[in-house]
Amino acid sequence: MEHVLSKTILISQTIELIAKKYKLSIEEARNRFYQSDVIEMLDDDETGLYGESALYLLSLYEDFLKNKCIETQRLLLRKPRIEDAEPMFRNWASDPEVTKYLTWPSHENIEVTKTIINRWLEEEKDPKTIRFVITLKNSGDPIGAIDVVNYIDGSPEIGYCLSRKYWNQGLMTEACRGFIHHLFSRGFNKVRIKAVVENIGSNRVIEKCGFKFTHQEHLEHQSSFKPNPVTLNCYELVK
Numbered sequence: 248m249e250h251v252l253s254k255t256i257l258i259s260q261t262i263e264l265i266a267k268k269y270k271l272s273i274e275e276a277r278n279r280f281y282q283s284d285v286i287e288m289l290d291d292d293e294t295g296l297y298g299e300s301a302l303y304l305l306s307l308y309e310d311f312l313k314n315k316c317i318e319t320q321r322l323l324l325r326k327p328r329i330e331d332a333e334p335m336f337r338n339w340a341s342d343p344e345v346t347k348y349l350t351w352p353s354h355e356n357i358e359v360t361k362t363i364i365n366r367w368l369e370e371e372k373d374p375k376t377i378r379f380v381i382t383l384k385n386s387g388d389p390i391g392a393i394d395v396v397n398y399i400d401g402s403p404e405i406g407y408c409l410s411r412k413y414w415n416q417g418l419m420t421e422a423c424r425g426f427i428h429h430l431f432s433r434g435f436n437k438v439r440i441k442a443v444v445e446n447i448g449s450n451r452v453i454e455k456c457g458f459k460f461t462h463q464e465h466l467e468h469q470s471s472f473k474p475n476p477v478t479l480n481c482y483e484l485v486k
């Protein structure tokens with residue numbers, strides 16, 4: 248009981264430090280702290296080592312910001328978690344409008360989303376996996392995902408999707424720019440992306456991120472789930 252209480256106090260002290268340092272409301276600081284992996288570390292910590300002081304937790308939080316996530320003006324891109332299943336299903340994976348031009352069909356129920364996230368967590372063990380859940384910095388809400396869907400001649404190919412509620416506010420352009428910067432800083436010199444010709448919003452995001460059109464690809468079937476033929480615009484961006 249004593250340990251639980253001191254942990255609660257430490258967390259609130261850390262949240263206060265974050266609020267003060269980054270000039271945020273307590274509510275915003277709490278949301279941001281709970282989006283970090285420090286909370287998971289504390290939950291897993293049986294030795295009590297992580298809970299030494301709020302300043303130490305602040306340093307762990309800052310380490311998370313610097314090394315394990317992508318921070319942009321409005322967004323925090325972080326690793327997926329199983330708790331993302333509910334908001335992922337609700338916000339984007341169940342929406343046929345979101346999946347219209349994607350290779351996968353919309354999820355019929357949350358069990359499908361849970362299965363996908365469990366697969367993602369398994370894939371995290373592979374260093375080739377580069378995947379982030381896009382969350383709103385202020386509320387912590389997961390609203391989309393961005394990842395490397397493939398490697399072409401060693402260059403990562405980007406894929407992304409966003410909850411329809413947030414379309415046309417420049418959010419994916421912001422997320423994609425952050426993701427490209429992340430990929431370049433990891434040592435890749437070229438990134439690629441493909442979009443179905445009719446997907447005006449995605450082609451526009453790609454253009455705004457500075458990609459150069461290279462060629463078109465004609466597929467007889469969009470994917471194993473979608474039998475329709477598609478034409479893809481293919482782009483690349485060199486560092």
Ligand SMILES: CC(C)(COP(=O)(O)OP(=O)(O)OC[C@H]1O[C@@H](n2cnc3c(N)ncnc32)[C@H](O)[C@@H]1OP(=O)(O)O)[C@@H](O)C(=O)NCCC(=O)NCCS
Nearest residue numbers: 345407408409414415416417418419420442447448449451
């Ligand atoms: C494609 C997608 C990621 C775009 O995200 P977003 O956050 O809305 O993108 P942005 O707001 O950064 O930019 C969208 C641009 O497309 C434009 N746009 C969108 N629909 C348009 C339309 N029907 N006609 C003209 N322009 C359109 C917007 O006006 C905006 O351009 P602007 O900034 O010059 O005004 C989002 O719509 C999505 O998740 N779609 C479903 C998944 C998907 O298709 N993923 C792409 C796979 S390649």
